[in-house]
Amino acid sequence: MTLTDLTRRTLMASTAALALGLGAVPAAMAQTPEDVLIVGQIAEPKALDPAAVTAVNDFRILMNVFDGLVRYRDGTLEVEPALATDWTISDDGTVYTFDLREGVSFHDGTPFNAEAVVFNFERMLNEDHPYHDTGPFPLAFFFSAVESVEALDETTVEFTLNAPYAPFLSNLAYPTGLIVSPASVETHGEEVGRNPVGTGPFTFVEWRSNEAVVVEDNPDYWDGAPGLEAVVFRPITDANTRTAEMLAGGIDLMVEVPPVALSEFQGDAFTVHEQAGPHVWFLILNAKEGPFADKRVRQAANYAVNKEAIVNDVLEGTAEVASGPTPPAFAWAHNPDLDPYPHDPDRARELLAEAGAEGAELTFYVTEGGSGMLDPVAMGTAIQADLEAVGFDVTIETYEWNTFLGEVNPGLEGKADMAQMAWMTNDPDTLPFLTLRSEAFPDQGGFNSGYYSNPEVDELLEAARVETDQEERARLYREMQTIVQEDAPWVFVANWKQNAVTSERVEGFSLQPSFFLLLDDVSKD
């Protein structure tokens, strides 16, 4: 008799006794209702005001209640019309004029028009706006290039930028650019985050704190009524509990399945979905001082780390090996000719010998977990072992996520030689622009915590940001990737594949590279 047998028996006996004692032996759990999709989310939403939130968890709800002027075309990260039907860009790239969709109403019945667009952006950007105090708006800087927003007439709106800024359209497709009913802001004030009113496929019904957010279908949706009657978003923080709910039939769709739990969902009763997203997991190397000031040592680190083993064994195939700073999800801007650094310990040792850096001591910052960081402690340990195998001497220092950011973002100088980091972005501009330019050193307000500096890269990134022709922009980004891979300011490790599981009753669901959760084409029997 094993220990578990005994425990189980004991527990069964005592549970049965209690249930009988209370006279309540519940029947088998009821199935979830037809046409109502129950989604297992990773946390309670912070707020449902698109301008005020920053978390993917909140975006998953918002994208179903609100629309932006533009959106990402299904399965891509390229923009297409949404509330705006068309737009023109002035030749100098600073004036964007949008034609708005006619006859669209917010869920509260008020009309969607140019004034509503102006209201939304003024509220976020203009400190004197009467409803600016309904913030704070932490991602307002996405639109910091916007100098003015004007309603030319009922259905035309014009944005004037202070300088050409190519990621502007892409930022409009991001949740921060979703359009909120001005009337709802006026009515609810700072409570607007708990009373969302948009134009999207689903209408907000109720938010029961710590239990569920309920939305129901908007039959008048301009892009066709959704296939579901309602969606219930349930926060289930613990990944094991979320897995158990999925197995027990308490939820129909589960996001962020832990890699080790994926094997539970083999078989016909469930479908596992996977989608690579605009995510990069990398190690920042301190290029200013210490062993990594030498390019050969940085390349040696890239050769030394066994990325294949990390994505296959540690992450159970939920990620792919990264080749450079731009993830393949940005299909148009990614350079497909770049192969990842192969795992080649001998080459690494050679490079170390050349640089005279054998036995170099490294301090390695590792976090316990955080947004997009996957399984950082296990990954950090594997990396440490790989680096030691080629002759580095690596000391790990582990920090809780917010403390970690507080250590890494101000720069690694004088503290560490390398640090883990991960980014999810909506435009190929964001990550390299904020982390690889000489002008993005931490003391200048950027995230170049490893002090990488290459004038050529600076030039390419500056040029790409103001270039409105997409093909030319792509060429600039591809060239940048080739140089950055060769310079190796980071160890390029992984691109995460987001996953989700649906039950067999759910149809028409697919994950998006944007990591948003779009449910208007989903149905359930």
Added chain:
Amino acid sequence: MAGYILKRLLSAIPVLLGISIIVFLIMAMIPGDPATAILGSYATPENVEKLNRDLGLDKPLVQRYFIWLGNMLQGDFGRSFSLNRPVIDEVLERFNGTLVLAGTSFVICSFLGVAAGVVSAARQYGLADKLITFVVLLGISIPSFFLGMMMILIFAVNLQWFPVSGMWPIYGDRDFAALISHLTLPALALATVATGVIARLSRSAMLEVLRQDFIRTARAKGVHERGVIWRHALRAAMVSIIPVLGIQAGFVLSGAVYIEIVFQWPGVGRMLVDAILTRDILLVQGGVVFVAACYVMFNIAVDVAQSLLDPRIKT
């Protein structure tokens, strides 16, 4: 008596002030600020500074403390950054959840624990005693969160007798039966360790009493064995069992944190853990002060009740 109560209430004021200062300082000193937590990857020094200003965190420490204290004295605990709602609403709602869970667990572990202890003692070294001792030691040794996960796997996923998580059904009536079906697993998981401790201590308390003269007298004058055990011995043993129950009540309340996480129970423990991780300063401060105030009031009530019951305790 009224003077005593007043005196006790007045003495609670410095305690609560002390707690408010300590929790305020801890939140001010822990590395990582709320703006960084909210901005995540986008936490540039510039963005952090602006957001801190919007959140009112750019003022000097002492000034911030007195603003917070002043608002709190007027009943305003502020707004949670991470949940975007008044702190007091969240705390009250969550505290209610914890009380339901911990209260039920406490009732279960008190009755089961004392009963198991009494039976063990009455059948010392008998089969029942050995069996109970074995089961009880097993219960004490299993970490409650692990037990909770195993219970979910067996009774919710495989047998489907109970729901996996939450306090109320997502659909259907919020009636008593629904609450019981959601409450059973977490309450049992939480009660297991405490039941074991109470059973062990009840057993030794009973054994001590059973050796005393008045028990032999009771048996000699022909009292039925059941009467001896449950009426005479247990009553005497309760004197030393009750303080143990008091300690276990605190244990159950604090142990609820793990169970709340595993079963996604909307309780105050999980709220505080989440709030610390997101650096939701006002929610942590408000939550801790509220819970501390409840503890202090509870203790005063116990002391007052004891002094009413036992004249030896000086007022």
